[in-house]
Amino acid sequence: MTILKRAKGFWLSILLSCIFFTIIQTMISGGLLNPFYQNTIMLIGINIILAASLHLIIGITGQFSIGHAGFLAVGAYASAIMTMKLEMPFFVSLLVGGLMAALAGLIIGIPSLRLKGDYLAIATLGFGEIVRIVLLNIDYVGGASGMQVSHLTTWPWVFASVLLTILVIRNFTSSTHGRACISIREDETAADSMGINTTYYKVVAFAIGAFLAGIAGGLYAHNFYIILPSNFGFLKSFDILIFVVLGGLGSLSGAVLAAILLTVVTTFLQDYPETRMIIYSLVLIIMMIYRPQGLLGTKEFTSFFKRKGGHKHDNEQTIA
Amino acid sequence: GCSGSDEKASNSSTGKEETIKVGANLELSGGVASYGQSILEGLELALEEINKEGIDGKKIELTTVDNKSEAAESTSAALKLTSQDKVAVIIGAATSGNTIAQVQIAQDSQTPVISPSGTSPDITFKDGKLNDFIFRTSFIDPFQGTVAANFATKEVKAKNAAVYIDSASDYSKGLAKAFIEQFKANGGKIVAEEAYVAKDTDFRATLTRIKSAKPDFVFLPGYYEEAGLIVKQAREAGLDVPFMGGDGWDSPKLVEIAGADALNNTFITNHYSSGDPDEKIQNFVKSFKAKYKDKSPDAFNALGYDTGYFLADAIKRAGSADSVKIKEALEATKDLELVSGTFTLDDKHNPIKSASILEFVNGKQQFKTKIDPE
Amino acid sequence: MLKIEDINVYYGNIQALRGVSMDINKGEIVTLIGANGAGKSTLLKTISGLLKPKQGKVLFEGESIGGKAAQSIVKLGISHVPEGRRVFANMTVEENLELGAFLRKDKAGIKQDLEKVYTLFPRLLERVKQQSGTLSGGEQQMLAMGRALMARPRLLLLDEPSMGLAPLLVKQIFNIVEEINKGGTTILLVEQNANLALSIADRAYVVETGSIVLSGEAEELTASEEIKKAYLGGH
Amino acid sequence: MTTNKPLLKVDAVGIQFGGLKAVSNVNVELYPGELIGLIGPNGAGKTTFFNLLTGVYVPTEGSISLEGQNLRKLPPYKINQKGISRTFQNIRLFGDLSVIDNVKVAYHSLAKHSMISSILRFPTHFKGEQEMDERALEFLKIFNLDHYQHELAKNLPYGQQRRLEIARALAANPKLLLLDEPAAGMNPQETHELMNLIAFIREKFNLTVLLIEHDMSLVMGVCERIYVLDHGQLIAEGKPEEIRNNPKVIEAYLGEEVVS
Amino acid sequence: MELIQQLVNGLSLGSIYALIALGYTMVYGIVKLINFAHGDVFMVGAFVGFYSITILELPFLPALLISMIVCAIFGVLIERIAYKPLRNATRIAALITAIGVSLLIEYGMIYIRGAQPEAYPNDVMPTSKIDILGVSISSQSLLIFFVAIVLMIILQFVVHKTKIGKAMRAVSFDADAARLMGINVNNTISATFAIGSALAGAAGVIFGIYYIKIEPLMGIIPGLKAFVAAVLGGIGIIPGAMVGGLLLGVIEALVSAAGFSLWRDGVAFVVLILILIFRPQGLFGKNKREKV
Ligand SMILES: Nc1ncnc2c1ncn2[C@@H]1O[C@H](COP(=O)(O)OP(=O)(O)OP(=O)(O)O)[C@@H](O)[C@H]1O
Ligand SMILES: Nc1ncnc2c1ncn2[C@@H]1O[C@H](COP(=O)(O)OP(=O)(O)OP(=O)(O)O)[C@@H](O)[C@H]1O
Ligand SMILES: [Mg+2]
Ligand SMILES: [Mg+2]
Numbered sequence A: 001m002t003i004l005k006r007a008k009g010f011w012l013s014i015l016l017s018c019i020f021f022t023i024i025q026t027m028i029s030g031g032l033l034n035p036f037y038q039n040t041i042m043l044i045g046i047n048i049i050l051a052a053s054l055h056l057i058i059g060i061t062g063q064f065s066i067g068h069a070g071f072l073a074v075g076a077y078a079s080a081i082m083t084m085k086l087e088m089p090f091f092v093s094l095l096v097g098g099l100m101a102a103l104a105g106l107i108i109g110i111p112s113l114r115l116k117g118d119y120l121a122i123a124t125l126g127f128g129e130i131v132r133i134v135l136l137n138i139d140y141v142g143g144a145s146g147m148q149v150s151h152l153t154t155w156p157w158v159f160a161s162v163l164l165t166i167l168v169i170r171n172f173t174s175s176t177h178g179r180a181c182i183s184i185r186e187d188e189t190a191a192d193s194m195g196i197n198t199t200y201y202k203v204v205a206f207a208i209g210a211f212l213a214g215i216a217g218g219l220y221a222h223n224f225y226i227i228l229p230s231n232f233g234f235l236k237s238f239d240i241l242i243f244v245v246l247g248g249l250g251s252l253s254g255a256v257l258a259a260i261l262l263t264v265v266t267t268f269l270q271d272y273p274e275t276r277m278i279i280y281s282l283v284l285i286i287m288m289i290y291r292p293q294g295l296l297g298t299k300e301f302t303s304f305f306k307r308k309g310g311h312k313h314d315n316e317q318t319i320a
Numbered sequence B: 001g002c003s004g005s006d007e008k009a010s011n012s013s014t015g016k017e018e019t020i021k022v023g024a025n026l027e028l029s030g031g032v033a034s035y036g037q038s039i040l041e042g043l044e045l046a047l048e049e050i051n052k053e054g055i056d057g058k059k060i061e062l063t064t065v066d067n068k069s070e071a072a073e074s075t076s077a078a079l080k081l082t083s084q085d086k087v088a089v090i091i092g093a094a095t096s097g098n099t100i101a102q103v104q105i106a107q108d109s110q111t112p113v114i115s116p117s118g119t120s121p122d123i124t125f126k127d128g129k130l131n132d133f134i135f136r137t138s139f140i141d142p143f144q145g146t147v148a149a150n151f152a153t154k155e156v157k158a159k160n161a162a163v164y165i166d167s168a169s170d171y172s173k174g175l176a177k178a179f180i181e182q183f184k185a186n187g188g189k190i191v192a193e194e195a196y197v198a199k200d201t202d203f204r205a206t207l208t209r210i211k212s213a214k215p216d217f218v219f220l221p222g223y224y225e226e227a228g229l230i231v232k233q234a235r236e237a238g239l240d241v242p243f244m245g246g247d248g249w250d251s252p253k254l255v256e257i258a259g260a261d262a263l264n265n266t267f268i269t270n271h272y273s274s275g276d277p278d279e280k281i282q283n284f285v286k287s288f289k290a291k292y293k294d295k296s297p298d299a300f301n302a303l304g305y306d307t308g309y310f311l312a313d314a315i316k317r318a319g320s321a322d323s324v325k326i327k328e329a330l331e332a333t334k335d336l337e338l339v340s341g342t343f344t345l346d347d348k349h350n351p352i353k354s355a356s357i358l359e360f361v362n363g364k365q366q367f368k369t370k371i372d373p374e
Numbered sequence C: 001m002l003k004i005e006d007i008n009v010y011y012g013n014i015q016a017l018r019g020v021s022m023d024i025n026k027g028e029i030v031t032l033i034g035a036n037g038a039g040k041s042t043l044l045k046t047i048s049g050l051l052k053p054k055q056g057k058v059l060f061e062g063e064s065i066g067g068k069a070a071q072s073i074v075k076l077g078i079s080h081v082p083e084g085r086r087v088f089a090n091m092t093v094e095e096n097l098e099l100g101a102f103l104r105k106d107k108a109g110i111k112q113d114l115e116k117v118y119t120l121f122p123r124l125l126e127r128v129k130q131q132s133g134t135l136s137g138g139e140q141q142m143l144a145m146g147r148a149l150m151a152r153p154r155l156l157l158l159d160e161p162s163m164g165l166a167p168l169l170v171k172q173i174f175n176i177v178e179e180i181n182k183g184g185t186t187i188l189l190v191e192q193n194a195n196l197a198l199s200i201a202d203r204a205y206v207v208e209t210g211s212i213v214l215s216g217e218a219e220e221l222t223a224s225e226e227i228k229k230a231y232l233g234g235h
Numbered sequence D: 001m002t003t004n005k006p007l008l009k010v011d012a013v014g015i016q017f018g019g020l021k022a023v024s025n026v027n028v029e030l031y032p033g034e035l036i037g038l039i040g041p042n043g044a045g046k047t048t049f050f051n052l053l054t055g056v057y058v059p060t061e062g063s064i065s066l067e068g069q070n071l072r073k074l075p076p077y078k079i080n081q082k083g084i085s086r087t088f089q090n091i092r093l094f095g096d097l098s099v100i101d102n103v104k105v106a107y108h109s110l111a112k113h114s115m116i117s118s119i120l121r122f123p124t125h126f127k128g129e130q131e132m133d134e135r136a137l138e139f140l141k142i143f144n145l146d147h148y149q150h151e152l153a154k155n156l157p158y159g160q161q162r163r164l165e166i167a168r169a170l171a172a173n174p175k176l177l178l179l180d181e182p183a184a185g186m187n188p189q190e191t192h193e194l195m196n197l198i199a200f201i202r203e204k205f206n207l208t209v210l211l212i213e214h215d216m217s218l219v220m221g222v223c224e225r226i227y228v229l230d231h232g233q234l235i236a237e238g239k240p241e242e243i244r245n246n247p248k249v250i251e252a253y254l255g256e257e258v259v260s
Numbered sequence E: 001m002e003l004i005q006q007l008v009n010g011l012s013l014g015s016i017y018a019l020i021a022l023g024y025t026m027v028y029g030i031v032k033l034i035n036f037a038h039g040d041v042f043m044v045g046a047f048v049g050f051y052s053i054t055i056l057e058l059p060f061l062p063a064l065l066i067s068m069i070v071c072a073i074f075g076v077l078i079e080r081i082a083y084k085p086l087r088n089a090t091r092i093a094a095l096i097t098a099i100g101v102s103l104l105i106e107y108g109m110i111y112i113r114g115a116q117p118e119a120y121p122n123d124v125m126p127t128s129k130i131d132i133l134g135v136s137i138s139s140q141s142l143l144i145f146f147v148a149i150v151l152m153i154i155l156q157f158v159v160h161k162t163k164i165g166k167a168m169r170a171v172s173f174d175a176d177a178a179r180l181m182g183i184n185v186n187n188t189i190s191a192t193f194a195i196g197s198a199l200a201g202a203a204g205v206i207f208g209i210y211y212i213k214i215e216p217l218m219g220i221i222p223g224l225k226a227f228v229a230a231v232l233g234g235i236g237i238i239p240g241a242m243v244g245g246l247l248l249g250v251i252e253a254l255v256s257a258a259g260f261s262l263w264r265d266g267v268a269f270v271v272l273i274l275i276l277i278f279r280p281q282g283l284f285g286k287n288k289r290e291k292v
Helices: A002-028 A035-060 A068-085 A089-110 A119-137 A155-173 A176-186 A188-193 A198-221 A236-246 A252-269 A276-290 A303-307 B033-053 B071-084 B096-109 B143-153 B170-185 B204-212 B224-236 B253-260 B279-289 B299-318 B321-330 C041-050 C070-077 C095-098 C106-119 C122-126 C137-149 C167-182 C193-200 C217-225 C225-232 D046-053 D076-082 D099-110 D115-119 D123-142 D158-171 D188-205 D214-224 D241-245 D247-254 E002-031 E039-056 E059-086 E091-113 E139-161 E165-174 E175-180 E187-213 E220-233 E240-257 E261-278
Strands: B020-026 B061-065 B089-092 B113-115 B134-136 B158-164 B189-196 B218-221 B241-245 B267-268 B335-339 B339-343 B355-361 B364-371 C002-011 C014-024 C029-034 C055-060 C079-082 C155-159 C187-192 C203-208 C211-216 D007-017 D020-032 D035-039 D061-065 D084-086 D176-180 D206-210 D224-230 D233-238 E129-132 E135-138
Touching: A002 A155, A035 A068, A035 A155, A035 A176, A035 A198, A035 A236, A035 A252, A035 B071, A068 A089, A068 A119, A068 A198, A068 A236, A089 A119, A089 A155, A089 A198, A089 E261, A119 A236, A119 A276, A119 E220, A119 E261, A155 A176, A155 A198, A155 D115, A176 A188, A176 D099, A176 D115, A176 D123, A188 A198, A188 B224, A188 D123, A236 A252, A236 A276, A236 B204, A236 E091, A252 A276, A252 A303, A276 C167, A276 E059, A276 E091, B020 B033, B020 B071, B033 B061, B033 B089, B033 B279, B033 B299, B033 E220, B061 B071, B061 B299, B071 B089, B071 B096, B071 D076, B089 B096, B089 B253, B089 B299, B096 B113, B096 B134, B113 B299, B143 B170, B143 B218, B143 B241, B143 B267, B143 B355, B158 B170, B158 B204, B170 B189, B170 B218, B189 B204, B189 E261, B204 B224, B204 E240, B218 C029, B224 E165, B279 B299, B299 B321, B299 B335, B321 D046, C002 C041, C014 C041, C014 C055, C014 C211, C029 C041, C029 C167, C029 C225, C041 C070, C041 C079, C041 C155, C041 C187, C070 D020, C070 E175, C079 C137, C095 C106, C095 C137, C095 E165, C106 C122, C106 C137, C122 C137, C137 C155, C155 E002, C167 C187, C167 C193, C167 D247, C187 E165, C193 C217, C203 C217, C211 C217, C217 C225, C225 D188, D007 D046, D020 D046, D020 D061, D020 D224, D020 D233, D035 D046, D035 D188, D035 D214, D046 D084, D046 D176, D046 D206, D076 D084, D076 D099, D084 D158, D099 D123, D115 D123, D123 D158, D123 D188, D158 D176, D158 D188, D188 D206, D188 D214, D214 D241, D224 D241, D224 D247, D233 D241, D233 D247, D241 D247, D247 E187, E002 E039, E002 E135, E002 E139, E002 E165, E002 E187, E002 E220, E002 E240, E039 E059, E039 E091, E039 E187, E039 E220, E059 E091, E059 E187, E135 E139, E139 E165, E139 E187, E165 E175, E165 E187, E175 E187, E220 E261
Parallel strands: B020 B061, B020 B089, B089 B113, B113 B134, B158 B189, B158 B218, B218 B241, B241 B267, C029 C187, C029 C203, C079 C155, C155 C187, D035 D206, D035 D224, D084 D176, D176 D206
Antiparallel strands: B267 B355, B335 B339, B355 B364, C002 C014, C002 C055, C203 C211, D007 D020, D007 D061, D224 D233, E129 E135
């Protein structure tokens, strides 16, 4: 039956990812991946979480938010305080980072109830900057000199967080609640008139997105030894935004793919210090010119090899 | 440009080969790209000179990695240099934060790191523990602040000083802290403590505020880009009291930005002065200008240059390109004559240098006094 | 006056017109009728240069205009009143009309035509300074037509001028169309309201899924059973 | 067909935009099961009246109640949940959602599975989603749209989009259905088909329908009563025959001879 | 008295923001593109002015003109190469391209001449201090203020009263309908970019003369502030950008004056968000309810 089939697909994908996890874990403990590659994998994981979480806000719910680095920063600092100052275990610190960021998401969700488009963009950008400036002025977390954090982020943690993020976002999106969010993106007035509590779902999207970005912040803080307010400026938000748009607005797999691709490209370009940013910017411009809809458009990866006849009424016809 | 990081990966720090691999992890793009780029210019000049003869016949091969002025990228760059390129030594980063981001990696892989301009004490010594593979070329000077405070009290006869710091810089904060302590100990009063952030351009509002506190001396530890603007805008706002800064002011650009008139009645503590007739310094200025289209070197150029010689000296004494031997040699550095002063390392891996006090007179630095660390 | 020969038009990969040919003589009112999505608007857009035909020819007074930019086609004397009116909502009525005469340099002539438009549509004169976005649907339709007339067209393309209008206004608009035609302007009219269109037209073409399936004198078509059944709501 | 208790009672409602009184002092009563027309010149305030009923605009005066419940200041989604659903004059579908998903969105407030159960994929999620699928498909079948179910809404031809909008409005399980110019852009033949469809769904779903339309053949053909708005005010109300011959309506709206 | 002095400080800082925001909001209002590269065109303008003055040894006005012309051409090139292919794409895709262009200009400049700052000669324009009742105003900041006002008036006139301005507004509202009027859409958009970029170039030179120090990344923060000012005033509304810029400057000055200079930008953003919550269309934007 359909239920069974759908549930099967779900468990199958979990199984596959566990196998992937084990392979990487074996390679790490077997010394097949040197620390540089390990670090790159961590960074990819963190960026995937960031991209996916912003995808929920922009790609799914259509709220033009360009202050995502703010949530990352809140998560990073909150979790660093947990481990470094309060000596809590890493797991607790990740959770607290996520929750604090979610709280920030609720706060920034509020202007989103009144603002639209570019006005909302500016407000979220302002929020991100406010977070950065507040951190800059709190001596408890080191102010401008930043806060030193121990290295606790490991592959199992990153993997678990990525898996959690993707599952939460995918399951949310492909449910009636996700559709409610998409309907807000498509036409807020119509969604409202069709019985969707748009206020509620916008805030939910911000809160979930921020929560996941907060977890990414925790992983980030505990991977790079030091966190500095200057690393969470609006340019960082743009980096995350680029993942989402380049992958294809509205496509989760696109966002993930772009996060992987751009992280690899960026890392690779470290070798060309003089032309690095020039190449990077050219890559951006050319990709956007030739694929303005993003790498995957609005499609998902799975739609490329979807089984036929999964549904009862699945007559795949296209008229457009 | 820098030498490529091309396929000679088998060369590692075993000491037998012709080249010694050195990595540079610098801020070549992003917010403080100008610092990183200046350091690289100085460093490349130094290496070019050193490689002319080589160190015991060996040449230094530089692999440069850009860290985008981000801590995360700095970590990744350090990992790349240590595990991919297998360099013997890392030079960088320019800022303390980005240096801290690679401390653990250097310690773990036993690769010495020399930060040309990272001034935070935490870099080398944190929580009572020495990071024994980490070094720096710059000074963490409380010393400069102390010297400035004594100068203010004794020479300027200042009673009410204002302090205006760059809150994004440990360097600026460190100098200010020492200045305030010493100035108060000398019986003076701090009438205003204000702050800006590097890359600001308009300081008029804060200067107006400082002016209304009626100081008779302003201590302005910061880098020349902002210091020049601040002095200029202060003079325009009618704040005519003496200003004083540290070695971060040192750049010909300072005079261009502030204007020679505005700089009258300002002082700096420095370890060298590009106007110093000392032969070593003049040679540096000359070859720098020759290599870089007649550009006059600034403080970061000098630090990058000195870092090159600091390292070369150690490699020579180590007689090997082995990381651990180089580290030991670096630790033993003593009375090394560099452009930015005579250089001895203390047990916290911080260089001890003497300081001079210079005055700007119509755009020219004039030597006033030289003060040795006690 | 206008001659279309065997044109094919695409939106990306989707073919919207297949081998359409038609001609319009000077002084006529010709109407295009057809169901939703048949390709009527596409044909008008192709004539006015908003779309380019992939194959085939569009000749206006002997000159080939297929593939020319829209602004040069306006200059030749073809004005298009697009579907859905498309007035510049953020500008006043007057500014909209002035934009209609964008390519013209003869100040006196423009002024004269402005007067003419105001006599044709007295409602617009009452609202010269009003933002056109706040006009009612019928007024916007008048404005769109007035704006097109400001270019002094010899051929006027009208796309569903009665859409969404109150019956009273529909009648007014159609009267005005006839009046404009009497003034010497040739008209190509697209209408869903086929009854009405046929009642003022000289000739008609019937479009179905991108091709012309029928053409003839307006009276002839009105009488045809087939047409009655498909488009006139006769049962 | 009328009972004593009105389904919808609109009492002296009005709204002002800046200086413009778009709707003022309008009184309307609709009884369960009625099919009512709302006509009037362009800019008379018909669409605005719909916006007032659905909470898109908040009236500056007067009150609206549905089955005796005051709707004042309720947000649109709550009004929809209470039983008023609508279509829009300029089609407002969720273009990048599939046809079936458009309908499922409207069914959302009737869904039983919670967000948590969806995220954690509890069986209730699968059950709930499947029920939605089945319901939505039923609606699509009625409108002959089931072949298009996986097509994106924006790719449908215009006429189908109009029909999908009505299907979507119905999926919210309304008591009162508001249709804003459902026949706009359709030719007489298509209009005729639509007329029959509206009559059919009214019977099947036990609906009350209020529709705005400029096509007199449709309005006069199916409506039991007609309200006429002009300059924001009601100028007439009555049976089609009465309206057709009402001099005020002829002057303001119909013109000398009715075109049909 | 100090408060008045601080207001003056704020207004003179705000005039700089306004100067940049004018061109920003014009392009923004007409092309509906958040042109993040505007700040970088401003930087290019500052450098062109600098080289004209130092290498070509030109006086102020010719240098200003050259910079405006170079920037106008530069702006048109950017539009044609990078933005034109994206006319029909989503706005957010165009935004990403704009970010790409911005990075390209910044790092292209760094590649050419390094990241270190350059200093304008101190004597391009004579300065004097005007003292009124103990409040000192520099003649340069007065000049900037008036330049901004004059440009605002000219720009407002161009956009609302001239034929090209009407064409711009028509294109911005509905490009296809504009084509049917005989308007050449490509040329109109190019003209918009040319004017907007020329203004950015002028702002760059004036900035250089006023603040002396210029560097390849100097456009980022003023560009951001100009964006904020444009949105604060209401997108596309020219006097709005002026007021938005001035307001931003005054807020920053007052926060610094109160001794919270490190909180300056933070407070400015808090005020921005608050204003937007109460006026979601910006200060001068008409609070249009969406017509349903
Ligand atoms: N921009 C577009 N992109 C893709 N397809 C389009 C586009 N515009 C129209 N089409 C398709 O081209 C075909 C013809 O459309 P056109 O608008 O010309 O029809 P029409 O006869 O004017 O219909 P209507 O009566 O609805 O106005 C339709 O199938 C339509 O879906
Ligand atoms: N959000 C709004 N702001 C300002 N004015 C508005 C708004 N909505 C509607 N109006 C005005 O209210 C009046 C009534 O408009 P409405 O759309 O209700 O007319 P209508 O009767 O539906 O006309 P049509 O038959 O053309 O659709 C018009 O003058 C319109 O411009
Ligand atoms: Mg059409
Ligand atoms: Mg209406």
